[in-house]
Amino acid sequence: MSRVFESPDGPPGPARVIDVLCGFMISKTLFAALEVGLFAEAGAEPATPAELADRCGIPERSARAMADLLADAGLLVPDGDGFRNAPDAEAFLTGRGPVDLRPLARYWETVSYPAWTDATRAFRTRQGVRPELDKAQTEAYESAVALVTTETATDLARAYDFGRHRRLLDVGGGYGTFARPILAAYDNLTATLIDLPEVASVVAGQAIPRLTAVGADLFDAPLPPGHDVILVANLVHLLPPDRITELFRRLRAAAAPDATLLLVDWWRTGQAPHPSARYGAGEFLVISGGDLYRVDEVTAWLAEAGWRFSRLTELPPPSGVIEAVPA
Numbered sequence: 001m002s003r004v005f006e007s008p009d010g011p012p013g014p015a016r017v018i019d020v021l022c023g024f025m026i027s028k029t030l031f032a033a034l035e036v037g038l039f040a041e042a043g044a045e046p047a048t049p050a051e052l053a054d055r056c057g058i059p060e061r062s063a064r065a066m067a068d069l070l071a072d073a074g075l076l077v078p079d080g081d082g083f084r085n086a087p088d089a090e091a092f093l094t095g096r097g098p099v100d101l102r103p104l105a106r107y108w109e110t111v112s113y114p115a116w117t118d119a120t121r122a123f124r125t126r127q128g129v130r131p132e133l134d135k136a137q138t139e140a141y142e143s144a145v146a147l148v149t150t151e152t153a154t155d156l157a158r159a160y161d162f163g164r165h166r167r168l169l170d171v172g173g174g175y176g177t178f179a180r181p182i183l184a185a186y187d188n189l190t191a192t193l194i195d196l197p198e199v200a201s202v203v204a205g206q207a208i209p210r211l212t213a214v215g216a217d218l219f220d221a222p223l224p225p226g227h228d229v230i231l232v233a234n235l236v237h238l239l240p241p242d243r244i245t246e247l248f249r250r251l252r253a254a255a256a257p258d259a260t261l262l263l264v265d266w267w268r269t270g271q272a273p274h275p276s277a278r279y280g281a282g283e284f285l286v287i288s289g290g291d292l293y294r295v296d297e298v299t300a301w302l303a304e305a306g307w308r309f310s311r312l313t314e315l316p317p318p319s320g321v322i323e324a325v326p327a
């Protein structure tokens with residue numbers, strides 16, 4: 001074990017395994033670096049550990065330890081006596097680039113990482129282990145979800161013709177990420193968004209035209225009736241199979257006779273999930289016992305609950321929309 005850097009021609013060494021085992025140290029270093037503003041304070045010009053320490057308000061030895069590890073991970077580039085941001089770190093971790101991934105990092109640090117400490121129990125039992133979220137964690141979670149699903153919401157508003165519908169029910173609608181572009185594209189529609197009270201109250205505060213936000217647990221309260229299109233976006237993957245069937249039954253009971261059910265999700269289509277969904281199955285399990293599901297298994301659960309699968313439309317990967325109608 002003393003020589004972890006094997007030669008390319010020799011027998012396999014343990015370096016790669018050790019890298020994966022210690023992956024959590026890189027994540028935690030990155031979270032800490034973002035919290036003290038290391039990437040925002042670094043830039044295209046090199047800065048020494050002393051300069052970074054001064055700008056971030058941390059001890060110089062900490063700045064050096066962080067910078068060494070983050071350079072090893074490829075996010076900083078050693079340059080002379082200092083470090084500068086790698087192009088992708090500059091683009092995504094500073095707030096100066098095309099997309100700001102810091103809200104996603106905040107979610108992984110404050111919500112996901114603590115829940116994953118109990119991941120073994122989740123893998124053994126297929127039960128979620130994430131504790132109830134406080135207000136700040138709920139905000140971090142919903143903002144991260146919105147960041148991840150915004151493009152798919154725009155894709156759905158373009159790909160599916162809502163022109164033939166009048167009343168949309170957005171089930172587990174989060175911060176209104178889907179309802180907003182759909183309502184903007186179709187002024188014939190009104191919408192009801194249902195989500196947990198702490199989430200729905202944020203949406204209600206935004207006063208989105210033609211949208212009513214209802215705060216309720218989907219499995220407790222009767223679902224609002226009379227909608228002719230029901231959207232369930234990125235919720236099925238959070239639930240274990242028995243809860244999915246129960247949800248489909250409840251939706252069937254509330255649906256108008258001519259309703260269409262739209263299930264937007266990251267479906268498992270091949271042997272392995274799409275690369276951008278590769279962390280999904282573990283994360284959804286840890287959150288609440290969910291998984292990345294195959295379209296054929298969802299089709300069977302729909303049938304059990306009185307729905308008939310009508311088609312799958314691919315959206316840009318890893319998403320797709322399943323359409324179903326009352327059987």
Ligand SMILES: C[S@@+](CC[C@H](N)C(=O)[O-])C[C@H]1O[C@@H](n2cnc3c(N)ncnc32)[C@H](O)[C@@H]1O
Nearest residue numbers: 145149172173174177195196216217218233234
């Ligand atoms: C992954 S988010 C998806 C949000 C939105 N549909 C999107 O795709 O951007 C799942 C949402 O379902 C909501 N949710 C989960 N379980 C729920 C329940 N039992 N009752 C009401 N809402 C629930 C969560 O609060 C969260 O906003």
